[in-house]
Amino acid sequence: MSVQNLNSIDPFAEEEILQGTENVGSSLEYIHIRIQQRNGRKTLTTLQGLPTQYDPKKLLKAFKKEFACNGTLVDDDKMGQVIQLQGDQRSKIATFLTENGIEKATIKVHGF
Amino acid sequence: MADEPLFDPSLKKKKKKAVAFTEDPLGAEADPTAPAPETIDNTTTSGEPVDLGPTTAHEQMKMNGEGEDDDFKAMFGDLKKKKKKKEIPMDLGDNDSGTSTPTAGGPTPAITEDLDFSDIKKKKKKSKKAALDMEAFEKELSGSKSKSTGDDDDDVEMEHNPNLDIDDADLENDPFAQPIDVPVGVDSGNEPWLSSDRDYAYPELLSRFYTLLHAANPALLSSSSQKRYTIAPPSIHREGNKRSIFANVTDICKKMHRQPEHVIQFLFAEMGTTGSVDGAGRLVIKGRFQQKQVENVLRRYIVEYVACKTCKSMDTLLTKENRIFFMSCESCGSRRSVNAIKSGFQAQVGKRSKNKPA
Numbered sequence: 001m002s003v004q005n006l007n008s009i010d011p012f013a014e015e016e017i018l019q020g021t022e023n024v025g026s027s028l029e030y031i032h033i034r035i036q037q038r039n040g041r042k043t044l045t046t047l048q049g050l051p052t053q054y055d056p057k058k059l060l061k062a063f064k065k066e067f068a069c070n071g072t073l074v075d076d077d078k079m080g081q082v083i084q085l086q087g088d089q090r091s092k093i094a095t096f097l098t099e100n101g102i103e104k105a106t107i108k109v110h111g112f
Numbered sequence: 113m114a115d116e117p118l119f120d121p122s123l124k125k126k127k128k129k130a131v132a133f134t135e136d137p138l139g140a141e142a143d144p145t146a147p148a149p150e151t152i153d154n155t156t157t158s159g160e161p162v163d164l165g166p167t168t169a170h171e172q173m174k175m176n177g178e179g180e181d182d183d184f185k186a187m188f189g190d191l192k193k194k195k196k197k198k199e200i201p202m203d204l205g206d207n208d209s210g211t212s213t214p215t216a217g218g219p220t221p222a223i224t225e226d227l228d229f230s231d232i233k234k235k236k237k238k239s240k241k242a243a244l245d246m247e248a249f250e251k252e253l254s255g256s257k258s259k260s261t262g263d264d265d266d267d268v269e270m271e272h273n274p275n276l277d278i279d280d281a282d283l284e285n286d287p288f289a290q291p292i293d294v295p296v297g298v299d300s301g302n303e304p305w306l307s308s309d310r311d312y313a314y315p316e317l318l319s320r321f322y323t324l325l326h327a328a329n330p331a332l333l334s335s336s337s338q339k340r341y342t343i344a345p346p347s348i349h350r351e352g353n354k355r356s357i358f359a360n361v362t363d364i365c366k367k368m369h370r371q372p373e374h375v376i377q378f379l380f381a382e383m384g385t386t387g388s389v390d391g392a393g394r395l396v397i398k399g400r401f402q403q404k405q406v407e408n409v410l411r412r413y414i415v416e417y418v419a420c421k422t423c424k425s426m427d428t429l430l431t432k433e434n435r436i437f438f439m440s441c442e443s444c445g446s447r448r449s450v451n452a453i454k455s456g457f458q459a460q461v462g463k464r465s466k467n468k469p470a
Contacts, residue, residue, distance in 0.1 A: 079456065
């Protein structure tokens, strides 16, 4: 006699596995580049959704050197690690990433 | 533009103010930005009246893939377009020989008027654009006076010119069209592959097909370029130092057949800001935004949530089913789900103490 609740297949576990594979296998995850306005004419740029094979720390360092701006790595509960740069670096980031072998189709530049 | 009267009800009436872009594939090509395509050399050149005019449509189709975005950009006819427009004379020279694409604003207005009537729509579109962005317009004025004025004149004439066909006929005999440049491999009236023993390439045949098609029934061309999707440009003005007001948001939403909430949500998510709707139905946006910027965002909204991906029609409806938005096209009946609007990561801006929920 089998009790359904005691089945070896746990629906919740399956769900988790499913989600895990989704996140790993989803090549459609976009890299989002956003801009936010600060005081006056100041802005900051955020980069979210970096693929896991890239080291955000090293990338940040490269960004800072390349764009001559400061920046930081922010840990967000939902979004994971987000690179945050001073000023409007959206187009620069996009070109930098494409030049270094990230497909342009995966990059989404937001903002105005 | 920002210093124009803000919420002008007459804005809509004025045709020139209206933002224009073409949805059908023909429209995409209409913009002069498209570099003169290689198709030119296939078209028969001198002497053959058949070829005049319609090549454009084909090129459009061709460019459609890449040009899609351009199309949408053209919608509001902003500065970028403007700049591109200056390339026109070049375009004209290239195109004219065989195809006589009606690029507006040639070096001399008089000539262009003669040349251009094969496609009226394009003209209009261009001139509308010209009128749209005042800044750019002035710039252009200073840059090339004759050009822009010529456009304007054309615009007026366009509306009620009965002689269009006649002009078209003139065009065929127009000595101006031919001598400008004849691509190397093209003999008069012959397709390039006739002179050599190579095989004809697909694009060549395709362009030939379209030239013949449109020559046979010009109505096809004009009717298809008839449809244009226009919305009034967003009227943005500043309230105080840190807030912008988007006055005609409800009008624009109505025009797009979208819920204002949806549009506003998208605007806020894209611009990374917040705001509210005030008593008069205007949208108050936190932060300083210019009209151009809001236009860009709206354009992106239209690409994603209004335009039908299949037939490019703007006649679509957005419905929500089981927490998923579906967009169904009224003209072709296609239906697809659209992405939910996500605001994504929001960086900490301003005082932390204000954000703390105490």
